[in-house]
Amino acid sequence: VTVNGRGSGVNDEPRRFKARLETGVEPRSDKTPEGLSAFRQILQRPAQSAGGAV
Amino acid sequence: VENVPDPQILNPRDAIVKITSTTICGSDLHLYDGYVPTMRSGDILGHEFLGEVVEMGADVKNLSLGNRVVVPFPIACGHCYQCRRGMFSICENSNPNAALAEKLWGHAPGGIYGYSSLTGGYAGGRAEYARVPFADVGPIKIENSDLTDDQVLFLSDASPPGTTAPTCATSRRATWSRSGARTRSGP
Secondary structure, eight states: OOSSTHHHHHHHHHHHHHHHHHHSSOOOOSSOTTOSOHHHHHSOOOSSOOTTOO | OOOOOOOOOOSTTOEEEEEEEEOOOTTHHHHHTTSSOOOOTTOOOOSOEEEEEEEEOTTOOSOOTTOEEEEOSEEOOSOSHHHHTTOGGGOSSSOTTHHHHHHHHSSOOOEEBTSTGGGTOBOOSSSSEEEETTTTTSOEEOOOTTSOHHHHGGGGTTHHHHHHHHHHHHOTTEEEOTTSOEEEOOO
8 A cells, every 4th residue: 555646546446446346435533534545544633623624 | 531512414314412421341441552543643442322402403303302311332323234134233324334343343333422534533432512413313312310420321331232242142043253253054
């Protein structure tokens, strides 16, 4: 997995597809408010609300 | 104590809970002592809490504003293979950082409130408000107003392992490997 370009997409997309298919939504946490992202897994923000900065 | 932004609805299956009681769990010591990596300054901890529903996403149909709810610590989607088997703690969809946990632990748990990036990076309940994802699955409504917070708070974490342990101990289908991991065998 790389943090930019297609490398991250290879890891992200199947998980995103599965989550959307089974739950109807893409899981978002306070550290990853934009959803599944290999880039964000490496550069995490604090686990608190982004306060509208999503 | 720090001021942080109020949580927001990010998905239609989210709810916002106004916290009335929360706890410090023994498991929080693993974070404090550094046994669980990927913590960051500013993380809100707390995976056992209860409170009042003050906001809901459009797809949360089983709760109402004002409901008093205990929020179990595992975040579960309710629809994946593991959730349908009742194995909510290893939900396949609620942990956006599952790949991180798989690298470190070999498998990924589902999301957990306030318990590092490895369990999803969700803010916990040691705050005035918390966002509850998949609120149509996890929260338990407390409809008996005679019950105090102290009487129901432990439904969020301490009680489930206590009731699950005897079930595991008496299950003929469960065996324990030498490493301690639970494995399944024939009937």
